Amino acid sequence: MRRYIIIGAGAIGGAIGGRLTQAGLPTVLVARGDHLAALRRSGLRLRDPDADVTVPVTAVGAPAELELTPDDVLVLSTKTHQAQAALTEWVDQPVHADGRVLGTAGELLPLLTALNGVASERIALRYFRRVYGVCVWLPAVHLVPGEVIVRAAPSTGTLHVGRVPAGTAGPDDHELLAELKHDWERAPLVVPLPADVMPWKYRKLISNLGNIFQALDGGSGDHRALVAAAVAEARNVLAGAGIPVTSDEEEAATRANSFTVRPVPGQPAQLGGSTWQSLARGSGSVETDYLNGEIVRIANEYGLPAPVNTRVAALARAAARSGQRPGDVTAEQLGRDLGLAEAP
CATH class of the missing domain: 3.40.50.720 (NAD(P)-binding Rossmann-like Domain)
Incomplete structure (x- = not known):
């Protein structure tokens, strides 16, 4: 055995x-x-x-x-x-x-x-x-x-x-x-x-690009547009590098036969992902350099642009070093920091 x-x-x-x-x-x-x-x-x-x-x-x-x-x-x-x-x-x-x-x-x-x-x-x-x-x-x-x-x-x-x-x-x-x-x-x-298995892992990588946005703003605002910008950039990079990625349709069909996410008694309906947990525990490090930073690495290798993922990876490193907690910044501030929203 x-x-x-x-x-x-x-x-x-x-x-x-x-x-x-x-x-x-x-x-x-x-x-x-x-x-x-x-x-x-x-x-x-x-x-x-x-x-x-x-x-x-x-x-x-x-x-x-x-x-x-x-x-x-x-x-x-x-x-x-x-x-x-x-x-x-x-x-x-x-x-x-x-x-x-x-x-x-x-x-x-x-x-x-x-x-x-x-x-x-x-x-x-x-x-x-x-x-x-x-x-x-x-x-x-x-x-x-x-x-x-x-x-x-x-x-x-x-x-x-x-x-x-x-x-x-x-x-x-x-x-x-x-x-x-x-x-x-x-x-x-x-x-x-x-x-x-690697096309599945690259598709999961795309899904994980939003982890850092959830971790930084703590779910306190609407960061969907920011995540969409990072994901669109990543898809362009992966396509430009010729890296196979499992299709959204195949992933959705597999997930439909997988499991259902449900609340756990005594816990909030929304609990953070792996990056959120690292900041919440004050671990001093996060895995963003191997998520958003992986897109940056591929972009640099193939001479492709990836400014959004580059900037958010830098914000993640700074947050981990400084002991920043989830929700210490807002989605609006993140948008400005990433150059995706106009300053007031």
Whole structure:
């Protein structure tokens, strides 16, 4: 039986790891600080639209606390800007069987990249031979140590999974993906296995471009026009670079058979996304450089303009450095800062 090691048990990793544990699958959550202490002390509190349960979990703070085996699957679910440090911590860990070391995690173990953006796969391939991209549709929130709020029902979320790069999968990969789909759909998660997962991840990247606008204005104003400008610019950049993106129609059809976002008792009807959560926790960093900043990188590489995403990425960095909280600026001020609205 596979054991799933969730590296980064925050909102996404905590939701996945908690659900896998509930389904009776061997699972280890890797966390740190107060969150790790809470998991060890009391377990993981999972709150969703229909239930509020505390799940006893196995939690560790570092790879030295585990003995890896060939049946382990590593699931990277940090933020993208934290991926490099996590990968270098795990890549050279020994993999054991029958009292001997077979090799390292990077040589032998599959690694799933369950995080936003499209950069983590390239980063991971520097260290791990078998990398599987995951396009994450899972509305979860982690603000309190030891607790994750999942706003989806009846399934917890949808995770498209595929070998990266596309076309390199062999029999071992197909076997692993079939096992993973069987296991994770018990969680319950919906797990499509596209031939190429990256067009799905680029479409999700487009959706995530609005994260920083929600985080900065805290939902206090109407930032839809600003997001639309960033998205239109991104679509032009991706088209100019010749990067395939899953169509809106295909995405909508898949979402219709996925899950429904519903309020969680005792929580506001609207809870922020991953960038909002980073500012709300005062983490000191955000992943915007790998979301809006990814569009900037591609634009720079192909000599294309991306002024809106360039400016909002700079605002995100400044907000994280200064400890800015969601709602400290208005949508109107953001529009002026981005040159998308006239100053009064």
